[in-house]
Amino acid sequence: MARFVKLATMSDLPAGSGREFEFEGRIFALFNVDGIVSAIDGNCPHQGGPLADGEIEGCTVICPWHGWRFDFRTGASPLGAKVKHPVYAVKIENDDILVEVP
Ligand code: FES
Numbered sequence: 001m002a003r004f005v006k007l008a009t010m011s012d013l014p015a016g017s018g019r020e021f022e023f024e025g026r027i028f029a030l031f032n033v034d035g036i037v038s039a040i041d042g043n044c045p046h047q048g049g050p051l052a053d054g055e056i057e058g059c060t061v062i063c064p065w066h067g068w069r070f071d072f073r074t075g076a077s078p079l080g081a082k083v084k085h086p087v088y089a090v091k092i093e094n095d096d097i098l099v100e101v102p
Helices: none
Strands: 003-009 016-022 026-033 038-042 055-058 061-063 069-071 089-093 096-101
Touching: 003 016, 003 026, 026 096, 038 089
Parallel strands: none
Antiparallel strands: 003 096, 016 026, 026 038, 055 061, 061 069, 089 096
16 A cells, blocks of 8 residues: 655755655656746666666656656656656655655
């Protein structure tokens, strides 16, 4: 059953950055663009590259291994619906970043 869990604080994730967080063995990639935090599955669906380490362009992250791109607000990829990536709801409470984990 999905529930919101604290994965980080806003001070862990400065504006313009991405960072990886682990919870119960699952990797999440969190991104902060202009104070809006997004969360996606941290492992690239191609070959498992660390998406949190990718370059950020707008609301897109570019996988550092082979360049696949994902919109981290929607999980969409220019490669089409077959590679849509999981995204997770985010709530900010005070300084805490809560992510809805499956
Ligand atoms: S592992 Fe991400 S593009 Fe290949």
